[in-house]
Amino acid sequence: MAAIDHYLNSVIEQARLAAFDDGSATLEAHHLLLGIAVAGENAELIAAGLGHDQIRAALQGEFEHSLQTVGVSAAAYRLPKPTRVGDPPTTLGASAKLAFDRAFSWARRKKDLRPVHLLLGILQAEIGTVPRALALAGFDRAALIARFSGDAA
């Protein structure tokens, strides 16, 4: 197995755990971003202020903000956390598929694919949870793309 396959496997494994913890039936782009932060080549991410905890906080902020726009407070109720058993999800959701599509468009051939391409594939989404979370947390997504695309050429 090529190094990129090992890399993608470990990112996806971590993303599956993030999705499972979320109660999500599918792996979405924001789970992949968390997966990269845990398992990936993430020194550059951390240097850009996007460590795992910062990403998680940004995602939680987006969730709460989106609920607040329709007058719902996520903190307004407290129920016991549901028990999570069984297998973490394996199905890629629409946002994760798009991230992979964009990642592959950076590489001319599959064997040219590198870790930074997946990160760029996630960051390039203009719409959805990841760009909203980054914007609300004060990250300049265009600057992040510019920063990482220098490594992608």
Added chain:
Amino acid sequence: MPPELSDPADALAAVAALRRLADQLEEAAVEQAMRDGWSWPEVAEALGITRQAVHKKHAKRLIEAGVSLRRR
């Protein structure tokens, strides 16, 4: 009068967040009800869905979690 939600991006994100919140709330509430001895038909009726649907969605998880379930 509450403000109008004029930005479709906010409105669509709210839909996604509400779905996620509803799923989380359903998981927690169904587990809590079954631990309190509710039956599948009672939970289904409270959620406004069929007994088969609620069973299919939650039974495996609750059995694996060790919740003792009423058969009817």
